[in-house]
Amino acid sequence: MLLDLTPEQRAFKESIEQFARGVVAPRAAAIDESGEFPLDVIRAAAGRGLLGVAVSKAWGGLGLDYLSYALAIEAVARASATLAASLVVTNSLVAELVAYAGDQFQKEQWLRALASGKTIGAFALSEPEAGTDAANQQTRAVKAGAGYRITGQKVWVANADAAAVAVVFAVTRPGAGTHGITAFLVPMDAPGITRRARDDSLGVRGLGCMDLDFEVEVGESQVLGPVDQGFRLAMWALQGGRVAIAAQALGIGEAAIDEAIRHAKARKQFGEPIANYQAIQWMLADVATELAAARMLTWKAAVAKDGQESRMVGASMAKLAASEAAHKAADKAMQILASAGYRRGSVVERLFRDVRATEIYQGTSEAQRMIIAERELGI
Ligand SMILES: Cc1cc2nc3c(=O)[nH]c(=O)nc-3n(C[C@H](O)[C@H](O)[C@H](O)COP(=O)(O)OP(=O)(O)OC[C@H]3O[C@@H](n4cnc5c(N)ncnc54)[C@H](O)[C@@H]3O)c2cc1C
16 A cells, blocks of 8 residues: 655655756746747756656666656646646657557657657647547548558647657547547658647646647558557556646645745734634645645556556546646635735746646546546446
């Protein structure tokens, strides 16, 4: 039964916290303000092995367990939610998926470069008509010569601004639902890909989200995993991604609590620091407790990811609990800072915007509840 970290996990966590405080935190406000993809900070994170934390050393990763990866994402998110989200895409949704389903050629071509941070990855599942209903893919991949012709549109593709490769999902057997979708590894410089910048977003600004139009030819060698099994692979990747987004949410929530505590101790009203008032103390106590509970679910789901047991429901519970606890933490931090938090450019104002995405991407809270309820009801 897991209740604490090993000395190695603790040391790794502390080293990433130091990196996040020293290198990432000073850039967080500028990343948010400019909305530009932070390639310099990603390169710095790559230098710490943060683009392939759970990828084996043989392929250029750190070869660490999933809990260590979750600890790293939480530490980074405490400094910059944007950087953490970008790392989750390359790690969980691309590099780990190539390690899991890729053949030797694909691993040689992409995995080492992804895990070492030379290449950034993107994951293109969502479409205008396929959000929560991700199986409703309209993108088609039709046999053409020795490969496939992929035609369609993907939306909200994070990292697309700088990615060299994208995992693209397309229907190969129309009418077969989740059993007729195939995953492809598509180089982003292939002729026939049009990148379109998305409108400005509320939070996690600088995530490099773009919409992509495909009119592209790919070879057989770019099929990732078995033909028609791509949806299963997408769900496999999202299990890890949801654990990591839970960790991201925890980091944002902790940052909000840090800000609230700092302010509550410094700000005096009625002659006393507001931290002395029970109304403030109870807000802090509640959100600290809910984040701690969510952290246990996140750690449990991370440990399960390394094991053999079915993990989807645990990852969904972790993401649901952590994202909602973090949302509440940011909300209460805003209440405790009041006008000081409501000011444009305050840290809490940024956290309040950033945290909202954790309840939307990699499956909304409703999608997580559907998965949990189906397990509970046995349907
Ligand atoms: C910042 C950001 C980054 C993203 N990055 C990526 C990425 O890299 N790759 C990618 O593929 N996608 C990405 N996405 C897309 C994201 O995964 C989708 O936005 C998400 O899955 C929800 O889809 P939707 O926005 O179309 O909402 P919809 O599916 O239209 O849902 C709208 C509302 O209806 C609810 N709903 C839908 N169906 C049901 C139901 N059956 N029962 C109850 N409620 C339901 C939803 O929970 C939600 O509240 C990103 C999104 C954002 C905001």
